[in-house]
Amino acid sequence: MNTKNLKLSKIIIKPNTISPNTTLVKAREILLENKIKRVIVVDKRKPVGIITEKDIAKKIYGLGTKSIKSVKAKEFKPKKIFTLTRNNSIQECAKMMKKYGISSIIILNDDNTLEGIVTKTSLVKIFLTTETTPIKVSKIMKKKVISAEPSDPILLVENLLMKYRISRIIIKRDQKPVGIITFRDFVPAKIPQWIADSADPKEVQEYKFKKGFNEMDSNQMSYLFPFHATDIMTPNPVTVESDKDIQYAIKLMIKYNISGIPVVKKSKLCGIITKSDIVHVLI
Template identity: 50%
Template sequence: MKLKNPSITQVIRNAVTVTDGMTLLEAREFLLKHRVGRLPVLDKNKKPVGIITEKDFVRAIYKFNGKHVSKILVRDFMSKDLITITKNATIVDCTRLMQKHKISSVLVLEKNRLAGIITKTDIASVFLTQSAEPLRVSDIMTKDVITVMPADSLLLVESLLVKHKISRIVVQRNKKPVGIITNRDFIPAKMPKWIRDFADPKEVEKYQTNPNPDEFRMNQLSYILSFRAEDIMTPNPVTVNSDDQVSSAVLIMIRNGIGGLPVVKKSLLCGIITKSDIVKAIA
């Protein structure tokens, strides 16, 4: 795929950061408040020393099982192998780094200081304005889709996310997409559907806004045994047709703030297109 303007300066943006001494709970609040998928980590000298993503929060459930969440620090579970780039690099350079290291963002450095961040969302936006050739969704979509059924346990969902190193799972019934679950749905797990439907509205609000997830037993695997995929999935997911243009899929993703779309053909699930597929196409 050719781009009209390959410079990365058009996609560099300021990053929301945390310090390595913050707790998991504090970092979680930053993630949710700013609605971002990743947080570069700075040390006391303001130098980047790591990065944490939504996937890291999911993995932390396994790694720190039994440890009180208020005791877990950012430095305990952040990714320390930083992949960085400089301002004179190209978008293709950036996408190839993402592909090679299987990451969703690259930090931009200037004199060893954080100058910004480039994410797959930024790369996808470039496709809309800089792509020099049209592409169909079926040309770049991932055909082997990891799926679950609505009644499957969250233990299965979580294990599939970790095992396959993916960010979302399609919930399907009779080969039709009926929901989608992402890593963000585990920070912490949403309340069961029966509580949402029948509980007192004030209790529901208290449950949803409680800043301390201890009541969800966030760091104990047993808490998800009573939940099913349908309890936390986003129902009626937005889909695209396999014959649609990739530009249409990108526009839908950006407008809805999502990273992937189930692909259908005659209403039946036939694939999934994500920002990773777009990065791969450009690389």
């Protein structure tokens, strides 16, 4: 079967939606309860925006002492939304995702109302069920891995996420992956409370986006905000051996509802494979 030419109508899913007046608290609850990464903002059945885990994590840090209960979806800076129709192909969808560095495409009806959504997960699943050519993880993984140590301040971790525009940081000890941190780990309610109890939000913002960290900056961050990667990371991350087929990696992603897996060789970190890497194969 030619996977690339399949129509998107085969893989459209129904997204979780909110109205422009939905609060940040409610949007966060929907993400956490449903273990999803995004909600679609809909006004009169038409999509007007997307709010992701990353958006909420960034917004929380910028609130300071302002209550998150008072922030509504319409207050988020509008994101450009990318759309296709059910008649577009999987390959067209994959190309759009790669070109704009996005993880989801909104599917519109003829009257521009919301029909559904296609995500990288949708494409990865169809790849698993239709692609028969074996490809080793080592052939498509990224060898350069952005990582941190368990003792690194969490502000440094988030700075790395922002700086490199990535979705996860591998926490390693002695070259072995011992944890992973994604934007989802910055979403829970305890994060803004930590800031309120531990630091001036303006100083937090300054260090969060600072370029060119040095040892003095790291020491200052530890003083301002004494929480570390080990406090919020998911320990014992799922890993995959570099000589496995990518179908095996996909099954792990689906089973554990994750989008990226550290790649190891003899237990040592040697790369990372993500849904984006698999989507690029479809192109």
